[in-house]
Amino acid sequence: MPIESVLHPSLIVPVGHVEPVPRRIRGTIGGRVVFDTRRALYVWERQAYPQFSIPVEDLVEGALHDDKHMEQRGAGPAHRHTLRVGAEIRAGSAWVWGEGAPGALRDTVRFEWDALDSWLEEDEPVFVHPRSPYTRVDALRSGSSVRVELDGVVLAEAAGCVKLFETGLPTRYYLDRATVDWTRLRHSDTVTRCPYKGTTSGYWSFDGDTASHEDIAWTYDFPTVEAHRIAGLTAFYNEHVDLRVDGFLLPRAADPGRPTRHTSAPGPVS
Structure with a gap:
């Protein structure tokens, strides 16, 4: 692994x-x-x-x-x-x-x-809190394949991605919009801010057969210059979906807490 x-x-x-x-x-x-x-x-x-x-x-x-x-x-x-x-x-x-x-x-x-x-x-x-001088945020293009599932439903499948590495947080996998099954997702009015990446442009939720999962994916259409490679791409919470990267199922990360609607959400989004 x-x-x-x-x-x-x-x-x-x-x-x-x-x-x-x-x-x-x-x-x-x-x-x-x-x-x-x-x-x-x-x-x-x-x-x-x-x-x-x-x-x-x-x-x-x-x-x-x-x-x-x-x-x-x-x-x-x-x-x-x-x-x-x-x-x-x-x-x-x-x-x-x-x-x-x-x-x-x-x-x-x-x-x-x-x-x-x-x-x-x-x-x-600067939004939410000061940028830490000890935190790195790197967005790197990657040929790793990514498959996103929840309750047995495939929500996205991509042959490549942009991996976003942020100190102290799990790696996030940003996917091209064409690889996401938008018919399965519901747009929400949640907005969060990050001092390193900017303000989110949208959040999406998933309504399964047995439960609804709120705000499991997000997009930055206009991120900061430092994170420009994630512009227009979509990421899913490692904490709330099943992620397969290069065929390996990743263990779900510890839940950092949900974003707050129409307000600021520090670090956990990434």
Whole structure:
């Protein structure tokens, strides 16, 4: 059995890890700049991806209002604050790191991502969460054959594919649309975003004889430049279908959780 059918690289960054961000980072609310900094830090509150932590000095004056509440975050204790910019109020959406957190985080603030209307790395928007400097996303053309089945029904069969390799996630197999049996699939209104690949263009579900399987396939019509090879192709969740690659049945990957309709879904989609 090929090694790719059972293994993918693990995440290696420990929780609480802190590193400098070598990019200019900006955040806005209601068209106003909340911060503009070249001194941001990456902080890993979970292994999968980092968050930005911004020097308090680089926020617009008067933006933070102490809620007088401290809680334990992934990297240590932090004091919760409400964010106010003009008439816009984001209650309890910011945490200033306290004593017991890594020393480099002192006098920096970590925001709930959705509390800001937009985030920019240099002059490019970034969605869902910061791009990890330790994550690779490679889309490679492959002659591997792929057969997709569910409840005994063949949903797709292709003589080749584009394999998308993303650190910490199972390999995804992107197929030409002509190889998919669209008569078996039902379009859904789910939309997800990925900081590495962009915004999905469509999701599809399958109604079998005994059960319905929601959102098992997706497409990026206009992915990021780095993932351009998957443009217009369709992938199926390894976690929810039976995938045969070069004739070998792949074990189903662990379920990362379903995407959320009309909202952001970090990493698991791939």
